[in-house]
Amino acid sequence: MTQDGIKASVLQPALIESLFAAFQRIVAAYCLLFGVFYWIRLIGYFPGPLWRFDTMPVEWQVVSVTLAALYPVAGIGLWMTASWGPVIWFICAAIEIVMYGVMGGVFGSRWMLVASYILIALLYIGFRAALVWHARQTRK
Secondary structure, three states, X not given: OOOOOOOHHHHOOOHHHHHHHHHXXXXXXXXXXXXXXXXXXXXXXXXXXXXXXXXXXXXXXXHHHHHHHHXXXXXXXXXXXXXXXXXXXXXXXXXHHHHHHHOHHHHOOOHHHHHHHHHHHHHXXXXXXXXXXXXXXXXX
């Protein structure tokens, strides 16, 4: 009990809420890394035709610019646990799933990356379901 008569445990976040925030921050760190990866690709740090913007095919130019802008925004939103962070992450994930899953002939196949996006999305859905269940249990 605190001096106001309120239980201290009520003021602390539940374990599931803390785990969800940690999960979002881990995904945020990866988003920031992927954003840096796409920026490195745009500025031409490494030699090669797909590692410089001016020598990339048009389809790579479009997705590289888009993802270089969106990944850092998704990372910031997820780190802040803002409601728009997962939305931007989903857009990035959908773009890369289409790139490497559906259009594998153009961009190459990276099935492990596609599978990791699906796994992260399923984990996110599981966390959200657990949070809804926890909120219902605490209201009763």
